[in-house]
Amino acid sequence: MSEDASELSSRLRHELRHRLRPMTGRDPGEKDRSTTPLELLYDLTYVLAFAVAAEQLAHQITEGHVGPAIGAYAFAIFAITWAWMNFTWFASSYDNDDALFRAATLIQMIGVIVLSFGLPVSFDTTAEGGSPNNLLLVVGYVVMRVPLIALWLRAARQDEAHRRIAVAYAVAIAVAQTGWLLSAVLPLPVPVIIALLVVLALGELVAPVVMERRLGSPPWNAGHIAERFSLLTLITLGEVVAATTAAVAALTSSRGWTPAAVVIIASGLVLAAALWWAYFLVPSRPILERWPARTFGWRYAHLPIFGAIAAVGAGLRVATAAVEEHELPVLRVALALAVPVATLIIMIFVTWSVLMRSYDLTHVPLLVVSLLPLVAAVVLAWLLGSGEPVDPADGRSLTLLVSVVVLVALSALVEVVGHETVGFSHTMRALDRGR
Incomplete structure (x- = not known):
């Protein structure tokens, strides 16, 4: 039997027969696990x-x-x-x-x-x-x-x-x-x-x-743990997509496909995509493979990250309830969306700082600019919502709700654009300092 055939046979024997094996521990330095x-x-x-x-x-x-x-x-x-x-x-x-x-x-x-x-x-x-x-x-x-x-x-x-x-x-x-x-x-x-x-x-x-x-x-294995956390983040973001679909379904069932429905589904998908993009701009796996000792602080930062992602889906569900039940004020919807998105953006900043062992103050202006649309969404809902419930039949009320959703999505988009334009250089400087 050739060496390749023998290797394939050994691999299949391991993958297809699951009899008891010694639990002696994996190789913590295994690459590409x-x-x-x-x-x-x-x-x-x-x-x-x-x-x-x-x-x-x-x-x-x-x-x-x-x-x-x-x-x-x-x-x-x-x-x-x-x-x-x-x-x-x-x-x-x-x-x-x-x-x-x-x-x-x-x-x-x-x-x-x-x-x-x-x-x-x-x-x-x-x-x-x-x-x-x-x-x-x-x-x-x-x-x-x-x-x-x-x-x-x-x-x-x-x-x-x-x-x-x-x-x-x-x-x-x-x-x-x-x-x-x-x-x-x-x-x-x-x-x-x-x-x-x-x-x-x-x-x-x-x-x-x-x-x-x-x-x-x-x-x-630090690299394996980084991949596991990244995949759970990715799957949890599916909750945001599902909640976006539910919100649009509620709106279209009452009024059909309108420009407002199109804007909300587009904003929800942009929000999910931007949050995904922002999270994966943090170079978790290569850094943890190089410095495994940083894994503990990095993993604890993910407790609020997972919660915030799922809570973004909850905020979109609150928007759905506002459209369906006509009892919720726009301000409550704005807070339900803005708070978890703000938490997630802040925790991405914290995770980067923990991972890179750097507290780069030049990131603070980007963080502030990313949060400004969220503040605007809440202020707009507070000033113009007047505590009245959302009514899809009222053009002003529906426009205000759509504006809030768009501003929340804009916040995540600003985070991505900022990291793509200036965040990369900050990461490279922090890496050079770490060396």
Whole structure:
């Protein structure tokens, strides 16, 4: 058998037969490592969870429960994103693609679906003054994370070089999961539960940093992690496209295809494309492959990034509700769109700074100019909206709504144009300083 045929045979034997294999750790320096089909399938369940959270956020804002909705949404985004990050961290280190790893991953996907069913309960309870945590949501979280505990313990048994850190991760997840469960079942006052949830979230964020500094890191691959985060960002942006389609469908069902409908769908698609463009102007993979130690700060910056992207979809859903129900003022729509877009633009700036280890003040004018259309959208809605609900039959009201959507899309477009014209040189200067 020729060398090429032998190599092909060995590759197919590995890819097509998924018997148990040693979980001894992947090569952290492996070049051009790509996302697996199983990881992509896994991500799709999380995008579903993001969509449910965004839909609930939009519903509660529409009902006027803005403060509780934001609180419940922040809790939901942390729970969803942190579980995803935990699995991604483990898979980057120990994905051996055997039958046991696949089964554990599929079980976690079931947990994501169960958690998604608990999200409406979480938002409704929070709107009534209760805790965002509930038993159904925790059951989903348990199903998501218990298999991960078993996988870390398996890695600890089979990878002697990283045994201590693998055991530490298993213990940390088990302790945190116990805390989440207790916060849902104990009859504690709501302020105490909220405080407990905040402490648990902070503990989960701090624990990996402390553990890896003291015990060393598992063999995660920085380039692979960068690709995983980028792909989830890309898939989550699909929620913005879906929300844009829903907004236009609501408008065309009441008035047919009008210039306003065309402008809104064009603006929504421009918004999604511009946010995608802006995010991928940050050179995450090549920088993290060169300096893997920067991965921790970079990944934590993605917690608000994922939440902001999904919230942009929620803002477009609020615009849909404004057109369908004729009860929402334009100002509420403007805030629902402008706040998450502003958050995302700011976090792209922060992510660049963390990644490049540079706080280039020459980026500040670009950041300010990018945010100006968002400020204009809110001010315009405040001055001309007069608190009256959006009425598609009223040309003035509809024009104001369209203007708000256009200004929000313009903000993201300014961010892209600015980075393409001046941001590149700033990145190269920061890279030269880093060298």
